[in-house]
Amino acid sequence: MTDKDSLRATLRARRRAASGAIPAWPPFVALLSPALVVASYVPVGGEADPAALERAARAAGCTLALPHVVDRATPLAFLAWDAGAVLTEGPFGLRQPPAHHAAVAPDVVLTPLVGFDRQGNRLGQGAGHYDRAFAAFPDAHRIGIALAVQETDQLAPDPWDVPLHAIATDREWIVP
Ligand SMILES: Nc1nc2c(c(=O)[nH]1)N(C=O)[C@@H](CNc1ccc(C(=O)N[C@@H](CCC(=O)O)C(=O)O)cc1)CN2
Numbered sequence: 758m759t760d761k762d763s764l765r766a767t768l769r770a771r772r773r774a775a776s777g778a779i780p781a782w783p784p785f786v787a788l789l790s791p792a793l794v795v796a797s798y799v800p801v802g803g804e805a806d807p808a809a810l811e812r813a814a815r816a817a818g819c820t821l822a823l824p825h826v827v828d829r830a831t832p833l834a835f836l837a838w839d840a841g842a843v844l845t846e847g848p849f850g851l852r853q854p855p856a857h858h859a860a861v862a863p864d865v866v867l868t869p870l871v872g873f874d875r876q877g878n879r880l881g882q883g884a885g886h887y888d889r890a891f892a893a894f895p896d897a898h899r900i901g902i903a904l905a906v907q908e909t910d911q912l913a914p915d916p917w918d919v920p921l922h923a924i925a926t927d928r929e930w931i932v933p
């Protein structure tokens with residue numbers, strides 16, 4: 758087990774033991790406009806729920822998208838998605854749009870976190886799906902979503918890590 762793996766286990770356990778709603782914090786709502794594509798996610802395994810931010814994006818007229826995963830090795834695609842549209846079962850217990858939905862380029866990426874720090878460093882699932890998405894869409898606004906209990910001071914960023922622009926928790930909007 759690497760340091761990152763054991764940190765993931767600790768932070769996932771902390772996340773499972775906690776709960777809390779992530780509000781659509783005013784600075785998030787302020788950056789929305791109808792021309793934007795906002796990528797959200799369907800929470801699994803006790804992940805923080807981005808539903809309020811998703812609703813705010815929809816209310817602002819944004820196009821919504823969800824990640825689509827084939828396997829660990831294949832880069833994420835972001836597929837257009839409307840509220841209520843059918844989702845299918847994907848790998849890792851994920852629910853995602855069917856593969857025929859249009860691939861879109863996200864302007865805002867709501868990113869599920871395993872852990873984060875106040876510098877905007879991030880720990881994810883370890884498959885590099887979001888790392889690679891951030892490299893593929895370098896101009897997208899990267900917003901981490903997490904419960905406040907997922908904050909840690911144990912992150913040592915790797916060379917490929919791209920920092921978050923902001924983190925929305927149940928307690929605050931954090932700008933590194
Ligand atoms: N809700 C959600 N959707 C997402 C992600 C995510 O973290 N959360 N992703 C983020 O990249 C991408 C999917 N990639 C993933 C890569 C690996 C694992 C994974 O290894 N999961 C563990 C279970 C972890 C747990 O216990 O919480 C496993 O299946 O063993 C999951 C998703 C895109 N969609």
Ligand SMILES: Nc1ncnc2c1ncn2[C@@H]1O[C@H](COP(=O)(O)OP(=O)(O)OP(=O)(O)O)[C@@H](O)[C@H]1O
Nearest residue numbers: 761879880881882883884885886887888889892917
């Ligand atoms: N731009 C990239 N292109 C190709 N592979 C990458 C890129 N960025 C990261 N990776 C690979 O993906 C893996 C990411 O592992 P890491 O532990 O940093 O993931 P993480 O911090 O949990 O983030 P993620 O949510 O992206 O999985 C590493 O093996 C790394 O080599």
